[in-house]
Amino acid sequence: MPFRSTQPWPPDAAEPVVVERAEGPGGELVLRAAHAGHYEIISNGTFLMDTRNGESERLLVEAALGGLAGPGGPGRPEGAGVRVLVGGLGVGFTLAEALRHERVAEAAVVEREPAVIGWHREGGPLAPFSRGALADPRVRVHRADLVELLTAGPAAMGGRFDVVCLDIDNGPDWTVTPGNARLYGPEGLAALRRALTGRGRLAVWSAGASPAFEERLRERFAAVDALPVPVPRGEPDMIYLARDLP
Ligand SMILES: C[S@@+](CC[C@H](N)C(=O)[O-])C[C@H]1O[C@@H](n2cnc3c(N)ncnc32)[C@H](O)[C@@H]1O
Structure with missing residues (x-):
């Protein structure tokens, strides 16, 4: 209840x-x-997650969108906007940051918890932190398990994405539920690669370094960067960025 x-x-x-x-x-x-x-x-x-900081959750978007070739990429008409997938709504920092960019034509957000989505609806306690993102016409909300949706293939979310920002856990080695671990293993990474356009860029958030995950990314993508984000205390957060095009 x-x-x-x-x-x-x-x-x-x-x-x-x-x-x-x-x-x-x-x-x-x-x-x-x-x-x-x-x-x-x-x-x-x-x-x-809390609403106090959010720097690394915003950088997740910057890291992925920053170097994106475009607006038209391989197989996309000149002038076509960027499609972004945000995995995990949380307090909404990542989604709100994606929407700040005018070249973002569509942002699909996948969130497993109905309560979290409700907290972001108009008048909800978290709506100011996501800057009213759920009312933005570019946003598509999928109330679903991201791992299952990705495994179903790109058609389940209306096609491939130019940018995928993943932050559903405290990191690849510290998942909120055991089933999420699949996302960071061979099956999950293959599904993520399928979800990306040719120019697509994947950004994964982690509270701390995960050398084994970085290695798995390197086996599947042409280029991988591990970007540390200093935090006030303790080990830096990490953003893993993976892509096939330079
Ligand atoms: C750390 S928070 C996301 C933080 C977000 N980047 C932000 O800016 O606030 C993780 C979110 O992912 C959701 N989540 C966890 N596992 C999920 C899954 N398998 N599928 C979809 N959403 C999931 C949680 O309910 C939570 O809202």
């Missing part, structure tokens, strides 16, 4: 307070309101 607090939010509490607790396909999901109007998402008792 979903729990929703009757307190007005954000309560700006010194200690985080639970705003909503929901059971979803990936287990228990909790939205907490924290100090200074911020929010935290907890998945099965593990911290998943």
Whole structure:
């Protein structure tokens, strides 16, 4: 039974307070309101994402879109806009960043949890952080398991993508649910490669380096970069960027 607090939010509490607790396909999901109007998402008792920073979640888009050849690429008419796939809505930083770029003609966002999508609808607690992205006509929301959708092939999402930004876990070695691990293995990487256009670029977020994942990417893509993003404390976040065209 979903729990929703009757307190007005954000309560700006010194200690985080639970705003909503929901059971979803990936287990228990909790939205907490924290100090200074911020929010935290907890998945099965593990911290998943909050609204405080988001630099590396935005850089995920910059890294992938930045070097994209275009606007017309191989097999695409001159002037055709960029199709972006965002895997994991979270607090919406990555999606909002993609939409900032005028050359992005379509952004498909795949999110497994109905509660997360609801938090971004008009008037929802996370809508200001995704800058109202769900109301943008370029956005297509797929309420689905990304791993299953990718395995079904490009037609399941209306064709291939020029940019794929993946951030559904804390990284390839720290998945939120066991089934997500498939995404970072041979089967998942083959599906990801199939989802990309010829000029396509894949960006994967990770809390920390994953040398084994980087190696698997190098086996499948012509060019791979591992970009560290410094964080205030501890090991840098990592963005893995993979592509076939230079
Ligand atoms: C770390 S958050 C995403 C952060 C996002 N980049 C941002 O800017 O806020 C991960 C999101 O992926 C979703 N997710 C986890 N596993 C998934 C799956 N298999 N398919 C689709 N969404 C998934 C979670 O529910 C969560 O909303």
